[in-house]
Amino acid sequence: MIRSLPRSRGYTMGYGLYVTLYFIFLFAPLAVTCVLAFNNSQFPSLPWKGFTLDWFLADLPARTGIFHDRGNLSSIFTSAQTAILVSVLATLVGTCAAFLFEQEEFPLKGALYFLMLAPLVVPGVILGISILIAATTAGTFMEDVLGIDVGILRPGFWLVVLGQFSFITTFVTLVVSARLKKFDRTLEEAALNLGATRLEVIRYITLPFLRTAIIGAGAVAFLMSFENFNTTLFLVGSEPTLPINLYLQVRDGSTPVINAISFLLIVGTSLVACVNLYAGRRTEVSS
Amino acid sequence: MPTDISPVASSDASPIGSPSASADLSVTRLVKRFEKFTAVNDVSFEVEQGKFFSILGPSGCGKTTLLRMIAGFESPDSGVIAIRGRDMAGIAPNRRPVNLIFQHLALFPMMSVAENVAFGLKRRGMAGGEITRRVQDVLERVGLPGYGGKMPAQLSGGQKQRVAIARCLVLEPAVLLLDEPLGALDLKLREQMKVELKTLQAEVGTTFVYITHDQSEALVMSDHVAVMNAGRFEQVDTPRNLYRRPASAFVAGFVGETNVWSGTLEEATGDAGLVRTDEGTVFRARVPAGLAKGARVDMFIRPEAVLIDPDGASCATDGPPDGATGDGAGDGGDAPLPVRGACANRAQVQVQAILFDGAASRLLTHPEGSRREVMVALPQNRLYDHIKPGDRITVGWDDRAGICFAAGSGQ
Amino acid sequence: MSAALHAVSPPSAPVKSGPGLRLTLALFLTPVVLWLGLLIVLPHLDLLIMSFRMDPAFGDEGWSLENYHQFFAEPIYWLTFVRTAGYSVLVTLLTFVVSLPVAFYVTKVVERNTSRFLLTMLLLPFWVSELVRVYGWMILLRESGVLNHWLTALGITARPVEMLYNDATMIMGLVYTSMLFMVVPLVSVLESLDDSLIEAACDLGAGPWTIMRTIVVPHCMPGIVSGGIVVFMLTLGNYLTPNLMGGKNSLWFTEQIYNQFIASFNWNQGAAFGFLLLALSSCIIWLGLRLTGQKLSRVVQ
Numbered sequence: 001m002i003r004s005l006p007r008s009r010g011y012t013m014g015y016g017l018y019v020t021l022y023f024i025f026l027f028a029p030l031a032v033t034c035v036l037a038f039n040n041s042q043f044p045s046l047p048w049k050g051f052t053l054d055w056f057l058a059d060l061p062a063r064t065g066i067f068h069d070r071g072n073l074s075s076i077f078t079s080a081q082t083a084i085l086v087s088v089l090a091t092l093v094g095t096c097a098a099f100l101f102e103q104e105e106f107p108l109k110g111a112l113y114f115l116m117l118a119p120l121v122v123p124g125v126i127l128g129i130s131i132l133i134a135a136t137t138a139g140t141f142m143e144d145v146l147g148i149d150v151g152i153l154r155p156g157f158w159l160v161v162l163g164q165f166s167f168i169t170t171f172v173t174l175v176v177s178a179r180l181k182k183f184d185r186t187l188e189e190a191a192l193n194l195g196a197t198r199l200e201v202i203r204y205i206t207l208p209f210l211r212t213a214i215i216g217a218g219a220v221a222f223l224m225s226f227e228n229f230n231t232t233l234f235l236v237g238s239e240p241t242l243p244i245n246l247y248l249q250v251r252d253g254s255t256p257v258i259n260a261i262s263f264l265l266i267v268g269t270s271l272v273a274c275v276n277l278y279a280g281r282r283t284e285v286s287s
Numbered sequence: 288m289p290t291d292i293s294p295v296a297s298s299d300a301s302p303i304g305s306p307s308a309s310a311d312l313s314v315t316r317l318v319k320r321f322e323k324f325t326a327v328n329d330v331s332f333e334v335e336q337g338k339f340f341s342i343l344g345p346s347g348c349g350k351t352t353l354l355r356m357i358a359g360f361e362s363p364d365s366g367v368i369a370i371r372g373r374d375m376a377g378i379a380p381n382r383r384p385v386n387l388i389f390q391h392l393a394l395f396p397m398m399s400v401a402e403n404v405a406f407g408l409k410r411r412g413m414a415g416g417e418i419t420r421r422v423q424d425v426l427e428r429v430g431l432p433g434y435g436g437k438m439p440a441q442l443s444g445g446q447k448q449r450v451a452i453a454r455c456l457v458l459e460p461a462v463l464l465l466d467e468p469l470g471a472l473d474l475k476l477r478e479q480m481k482v483e484l485k486t487l488q489a490e491v492g493t494t495f496v497y498i499t500h501d502q503s504e505a506l507v508m509s510d511h512v513a514v515m516n517a518g519r520f521e522q523v524d525t526p527r528n529l530y531r532r533p534a535s536a537f538v539a540g541f542v543g544e545t546n547v548w549s550g551t552l553e554e555a556t557g558d559a560g561l562v563r564t565d566e567g568t569v570f571r572a573r574v575p576a577g578l579a580k581g582a583r584v585d586m587f588i589r590p591e592a593v594l595i596d597p598d599g600a601s602c603a604t605d606g607p608p609d610g611a612t613g614d615g616a617g618d619g620g621d622a623p624l625p626v627r628g629a630c631a632n633r634a635q636v637q638v639q640a641i642l643f644d645g646a647a648s649r650l651l652t653h654p655e656g657s658r659r660e661v662m663v664a665l666p667q668n669r670l671y672d673h674i675k676p677g678d679r680i681t682v683g684w685d686d687r688a689g690i691c692f693a694a695g696s697g698q
Numbered sequence: 699m700s701a702a703l704h705a706v707s708p709p710s711a712p713v714k715s716g717p718g719l720r721l722t723l724a725l726f727l728t729p730v731v732l733w734l735g736l737l738i739v740l741p742h743l744d745l746l747i748m749s750f751r752m753d754p755a756f757g758d759e760g761w762s763l764e765n766y767h768q769f770f771a772e773p774i775y776w777l778t779f780v781r782t783a784g785y786s787v788l789v790t791l792l793t794f795v796v797s798l799p800v801a802f803y804v805t806k807v808v809e810r811n812t813s814r815f816l817l818t819m820l821l822l823p824f825w826v827s828e829l830v831r832v833y834g835w836m837i838l839l840r841e842s843g844v845l846n847h848w849l850t851a852l853g854i855t856a857r858p859v860e861m862l863y864n865d866a867t868m869i870m871g872l873v874y875t876s877m878l879f880m881v882v883p884l885v886s887v888l889e890s891l892d893d894s895l896i897e898a899a900c901d902l903g904a905g906p907w908t909i910m911r912t913i914v915v916p917h918c919m920p921g922i923v924s925g926g927i928v929v930f931m932l933t934l935g936n937y938l939t940p941n942l943m944g945g946k947n948s949l950w951f952t953e954q955i956y957n958q959f960i961a962s963f964n965w966n967q968g969a970a971f972g973f974l975l976l977a978l979s980s981c982i983i984w985l986g987l988r989l990t991g992q993k994l995s996r997v998v999q
Contacts, residue, residue, distance in 0.1 A: 003810075005896070015807065112734065123935020125972070127741075130742050262834070274818075381903045385901075
């Protein structure tokens with residue numbers, strides 16, 4: 001049954017087979033996508049026509065590799081900009097929220113905590129349309145009443161940032177809170193006792209303790225923002241992010257350039273994930 | 288006492304080998320290796336029906352592995368485990384007539400006490416009414432009547448213990464295995480549970496195999512104790528014999544408190560001999576066969592065998608000459624209690640500290656001109672109230688109180 | 699939930715007084731209140747208000763239930779809604795059934811060293827964009843896809859078969875997308891399950907199925923609920939997978955919302971749909987928590 005109990009041969013083999021199939025199921029689409037990025041063919045399909053790097057490097061009329069594909073490159077750039085901004089904002093506010101819910105006492109704390117959790121159970125699509133509606137209402141109000149045209153409130157880069165920020169901050173809050181729960185409050189008391197102010201305590205004692213959790217949360221926030229589709233779909237303007245741009249291309253027929261982009265995404269995210277896992281494990285060991 | 292809990296002799300057993308008819312558990316030449324490490328090395332023993340048998344050893348000595356092999360969680364590399372004469376090879380743990388009390392009890396937290404106890408009976412497909420009756424019965428027996436509806440989290444440590452035992456006893460196992468179940472309890476409760484377990488075992492008559500690293504648990508509760516070290520049994524004996532007649536340096540050092548003096552064997556005749564310690568003093572002691580003159584030895588003496596001021600004014604010299612304080616078993620090798628006048632060995636020691644601990648009070652002393660620590664029992668009979676740290680005193684002990692083993696063999 | 703929050707403040711917390719402490723409270727409270735107020739509360743209120751108003755194009759500015767009436771009047775709307783809800787429940791169940799054996803294998807069956815490695819492997823695809831994963835399935839399964847290429851090459855099928863664009867494939871895609879959100883909470887509760895409980899059950903005579911039913915699943919309940927909630931919520935709100943893998947007849951409710959907003963430009967109708975979807979997901983989550991006696995604040999941790 002488990003590793004410490006004797007198991008029958010059939011049980012071990014059957015179970016092993018199931019898990020093997022599961023892993024094949026898990027990795028098949030990713031593996032096929034990666035392999036076909038190097039197929040010397042006009043379509044992302046078999047038969048195998050030989051190895052090529054055209055879908056990365058070529059700049060021909062029939063084949064434009066990803067490194068020369070203006071549309072996709074600019075969407076990658078937009079996504080990166082969005083993700084950096086969102087992860088910085090979400091990390092800042094999420095860390096504040098973690099401190100607020102773990103260390104402060106104030107009226108209606110329970111209600112506010114519940115609100116903080118809400119983005120976890122609100123579908124991304126709903127979040128997208130809500131923010132779209134609210135921004136439009138606010139924009140109309142500004143224009144009608146104050147006579148100012150506020151560009152930020154129209155679908156576009158800033159609205160995407162706000163939309164993604166609104167739910168990614170919850171994840172950052174939870175990650176940082178989890179670490180903060182393990183913090184020994186007597187260290188703070190010792191520092192206060194030695195003459196530090198509350199802000200100095202946070203600056204010199206608590207934040208260093210949280211450092212790896214905050215960096216990890218920031219990395220997760222970056223990835224979530226970079227890959228977000230549902231919320232972004234309703235808020236995007238004339239500059240599509242990479243997932244939106246890819247979606248439009250996949251929906252309307254595709255070339256192996258998408259495989260090439262996918263390959264880069266898979267490699268890139270795997271690297272970030274590995275670094276994150278490694279860092280997480282190191283803090284686990286050291287704490 | 289209802290009798291349906293006590294084990295019935297199984298008639299369908301097919302005896303193998305030569306285990307004696309009354310043995311509930313018989314283990315023959317058992318070996319278990321983990322890669323390069325031999326956890327259980329050629330262990331054989333038998334436990335008679337209705338006995339309380341303990342396996343005592345330091346952590347990592349292989350006792351848990353041995354127990355898990357009997358329960359069926361590990362399979363031996365070689366050797367035979369027979370329960371009531373039936374070979375257990377290839378029989379899954381859920382089909383063996385043994386049950387195990389886990390170290391942390393492993394009560395199912397998601398089930399009530401009654402559901403925990405009923406778990407095994409349900410697995411046997413017993414009818415609901417019968418299950419309820421038996422569960423009530425066994426809960427009464429362990430002193431928890433009416434506790435069926437409680438959840439394990441609501442119970443105290445001692446009550447959890449009893450539920451764990453009830454959960455196994457209700458299945459009427461041939462042998463009940465216990466894996467240091469008292470380890471997690473605090474000291475006072477542990478003392479109480481020792482007595483309770485012993486009484487319970489005597490009452491139900493089930494064969495208990497108990498493993499522990501706590502010598503007091505093993506000595507207090509058991510009919511027989513096996514001392515295990517590095518995968519082997521060093522000695523299997525009654526608690527009294529283990530204490531008084533250790534068969535090896537390891538047993539002498541592990542069971543009970545003891546002083547160790549290293550020295551050289553000067554003379555050996557029969558089972559007696561003369562030891563010259565590294566400080567140059569000569570003592571008489573028992574010497575097992577096989578140690579030759581000139582051998583390096585460790586001499587073990589219990590603190591309570593060492594007598595303060597053996598020739599003092601209050602010394603009664605009319606005690607019996609030799610060994611008459613033995614346990615009457617007629618074994619001449621038994622280490623006798625100290626008797627004034629029979630103490631041939633003498634040593635001058637300086638008191639370093641008084642370790643007051645009620646009835647277990649001791650003196651920490653150094654022999655003259657040595658840093659060796661010697662513990663001496665300090666009876667609280669007001670005779671020795673005058674002793675202060677720094678005092679020089681004479682101590683003495685019987686010829687047969689010290690016992691020698693080859694040096695370093697205890698490790 | 700309040701119980702969980704009371705536990706948060708340790709008894710030895712520093713004295714809450716003095717201007718310095720008020721300052722830090724304000725420092726932490728302000729951005730959080732701005733975030734939750736402006737980006738969570740206000741937009742959802744606006745969504746609710748808009749759903750009760752008529753499309754301004756019709757000139758009627760007053761309050762109205764017309765948008766909700768439309769929903770029930772048009773079978774295509776409420777049928778899609780019911781179908782989406784039903785399929786989401788099905789996907790949640792399937793995901794649980796597929797994931798539990800894997801989580802159990804990784805935490806309890808394999809050797810500890812292998813366990814670490816397998817866990818990392820399980821998590822890796824989770825980091826890759828959903829779009830990439832769906833795209834992978836598309837080039838595997840479509841008529842000119844990799845699987846069809848092999849099937850015809852091996853002579854198993856005479857002609858390529860279209861395996862995309864049907865409900866079964868869409869369900870598979872949704873399960874695939876959600877699996878990891880079920881595996882992760884299951885792994886974490888299974889890691890807290892003491893092996894000796896399983897050994898004790900076995901010692902008392904239970905077989906593997908009984909142990910699963912009576913020990914493992916009850917112990918895993920918090921993980922099952924939290925995994926179930928996340929999977930259900932993500933499936934219900936999924937747009938990509940049904941849109942790209944489902945057929946013309948397997949319309950998902952999020953696509954209806956998208957159509958109202960982007961194609962018909964009827965935001966009021968879309969807002970009503972959005973609010974209905976939100977109400978549905980909240981209801982089912984509440985029901986799930988109620989049935990299993992869990993608390994949201996505990997489940998998310």
